Amino acid sequence: MPRWESDAQGRLERAALELFETQGxxxxxxxxxxxxxxxxxxxxxxxxxxxxxxxxxxxxxxxxLVAQVEAAAPDLMPFEALLTALxxxxxxxxxxxxxxxxxxxIAASPALAERxxxxxxDIARALARALEGRGVESGEARFIIDVAIAISxxxxxxxxxxxxxxxxxxxxxxxxxxxxxxxxxxxxxx
Amino acid sequence: MPRWESDAQGRLERAALELFETQGxxxxxxxxxxxxxxxxxxxxxxxxxxxxxxxxxxxxxxxxLVAQVEAAAPDLMPFEALLTALxxxxxxxxxxxxxxxxxxxIAASPALAERxxxxxxDIARALARALEGRGVESGEARFIIDVAIAISxxxxxxxxxxxxxxxxxxxxxxxxxxxxxxxxxxxxxx
Numbered sequence: 001m002p003r004w005e006s007d008a009q010g011r012l013e014r015a016a017l018e019l020f021e022t023q024g025x026x027x028x029x030x031x032x033x034x035x036x037x038x039x040x041x042x043x044x045x046x047x048x049x050x051x052x053x054x055x056x057x058x059x060x061x062x063x064x065l066v067a068q069v070e071a072a073a074p075d076l077m078p079f080e081a082l083l084t085a086l087x088x089x090x091x092x093x094x095x096x097x098x099x100x101x102x103x104x105x106i107a108a109s110p111a112l113a114e115r116x117x118x119x120x121x122d123i124a125r126a127l128a129r130a131l132e133g134r135g136v137e138s139g140e141a142r143f144i145i146d147v148a149i150a151i152s153x154x155x156x157x158x159x160x161x162x163x164x165x166x167x168x169x170x171x172x173x174x175x176x177x178x179x180x181x182x183x184x185x186x187x188x189x190x
Numbered sequence: 191m192p193r194w195e196s197d198a199q200g201r202l203e204r205a206a207l208e209l210f211e212t213q214g215x216x217x218x219x220x221x222x223x224x225x226x227x228x229x230x231x232x233x234x235x236x237x238x239x240x241x242x243x244x245x246x247x248x249x250x251x252x253x254x255l256v257a258q259v260e261a262a263a264p265d266l267m268p269f270e271a272l273l274t275a276l277x278x279x280x281x282x283x284x285x286x287x288x289x290x291x292x293x294x295x296i297a298a299s300p301a302l303a304e305r306x307x308x309x310x311x312d313i314a315r316a317l318a319r320a321l322e323g324r325g326v327e328s329g330e331a332r333f334i335i336d337v338a339i340a341i342s343x344x345x346x347x348x349x350x351x352x353x354x355x356x357x358x359x360x361x362x363x364x365x366x367x368x369x370x371x372x373x374x375x376x377x378x379x380x
Binding site for chain 1: 269307311329332333337340341344347364368369371373
């Protein structure tokens with residue numbers, strides 16, 4: 001059984017996911033989530049500031065990625081340091097089944113989709129600070145982070161569908177595809 | 191005098207920008223914006239669904255970019271079609287001075303920053319549909335759009351600071367930098 005199944009945070013996450021799936025995000029209350037998880041509403045707020053946050057695991061992913069970038073070898077190119085960090089995101093991911101259901105729930109709720117965008121923007125800002133700490137100019141940092149996140153999104157959606165590939169392999173694959181896409185080719189003759 | 195200065199929508203946009211700057215987004219009401227622009231609240235809602243939307247010019251940018259992608263030569267690579275479209279965004283941009291002040295107002299208001307993220311996500315989705323209409327697979331479309339938007343952000347922030355360069359030149363420059371960044375180099379010896 002994965003770690004997160006056994007603790008209160010994981011029980012709250014699974015309860016929220018199930019309730020959002022069956023009755024929708026809007027109609028689910030924090031009290032219902034807590035009750036379904038066998039906990040009190042007060043316990044819920046020890047883990048999450050609000051109902052929208054329950055599927056975003058606090059700042060776990062952000063903290064993990066920042067720590068990875070900060071720990072990267074100093075001579076690693078910033079872009080490589082980012083891709084390496086993003087390739088380890090599965091260390092803090094929930095199970096594939098949980099994540100696939102989560103994608104569906106987020107897509108079905110504008111409120112959750114907005115929070116998803118905000119969390120990603122927060123992560124990008126935190127990574128920018130980490131790269132600036134490595135001496136990267138802020139505009140340059142923001143640019144390579146936007147590109148690395150594009151690569152990571154492509155890789156993560158494949159990872160969700162393919163149990164046999166590792167996330168870091170799929171990130172390397174998407175980075176190779178990007179190299180290919182940005183290399184201008186002669187237009188094909190119609 | 192630019193076109194948008196002479197019409198009601200432009201007057202509302204400038205009034206909102208000034209009020210957001212001087213008293214903050216939260217403390218500004220739609221009635222105040224309308225009054226400052228010399229219009230009625232009812233007129234405001236003919237142009238914008240709510241107070242947050244007034245700095246985002248409705249769907250002008252999205253409609254422009256989608257039309258550009260749809261009109262691109264069929265033999266143009268999808269990534270090149272995107273970059274070409276994004277390079278014409280200045281055709282619907284407000285003045286540099288307006289845009290620079292707008293950046294500051296958005297950065298100062300979480301509500302506006304969220305709307306900014308949502309508008310960008312909407313544009314990405316609309317562009318994805320346009321590329322799918324050109325036969326691009328949906329995951330691939332999403333990926334090159336994310337990358338093209340990263341390039342466009344980099345170019346636009348330079349364009350705001352540099353009155354002498356065209357947006358399309360700066361997009362070509364950022365694309366060249368990206369090619370450079372994704373090409374692995376030997377680590378430097380410390």
